Amino acid sequence: MLPIERQRQILSWLKKEDTLSITDISRRLSVSEMTVYRDIKPLIEENEIVKTTGGITLMKKISSNSCAYCLRQSENRHSVQIITNDLKVEQLCCPHCGLLHYADIKSEVSQIICRDFLKNTTISARMAYFLFDADFELNCCLPQVIAFESEKHAKQFQKGFGGTIFRFEAAVSEILLRMSGNTGCSCKY
Ligand SMILES: [Zn+2]
C-alpha cells in the first residue's frame, strides 16, 4: 500500500471509530509504528487530525458544529465548549445547553469554557456568574442563561434587565430543576 492509500484508510477508520491508537493502526496496516507516524505527520500538519493521549482523532471542523445538546447550529457568541477527559471538544449553543450537557456527562468533563457576555472573553464556566431570566432576548434556548466573568458586570446587567444570578454549581442545579419533566431545549417552563 502507498502512503497516500494508508492515509485514506486511516481517515476512513477515524470517521467511523473516532479515536485510534498508533499500535492499533500499525497492526491493522501491517506496518511499523514508525511508518504510521510518518503517514500521519502530514495529516497533523494539515490539521486533518489531532494527537490525543489515546492516539489520534479527527479534527472537529468548526463549520459543522451543532450543539451537542439541542443540535442547534452553535456558531454564535454565546457558545460554550466542553472539553472531556479524553480531549474531545463538544460545542454547545449557549450556557443553557452548556450547563445541561455538563450535568449529563459531569464525570467526563475536564474543562467547561464559556464567553463573557459583555467582553466576549473566554472564561472557565466554573468561575463564571450566570444570570437567569433577564429580560433580554438572546434568541437561543429557554430558560435563557447569560454568562459573565465578573460579579460586578453580572450585577450591572441584572440592574438593567432583571433576573437572578447563580454561581456555577447552583446554576447547574437551577437549570436541571427548571427543565425537570421537560426533554430537549427551548422549553418554556
Ligand atoms: Zn443547544
Ligand SMILES: [Zn+2]
Ligand atoms: Zn441554546
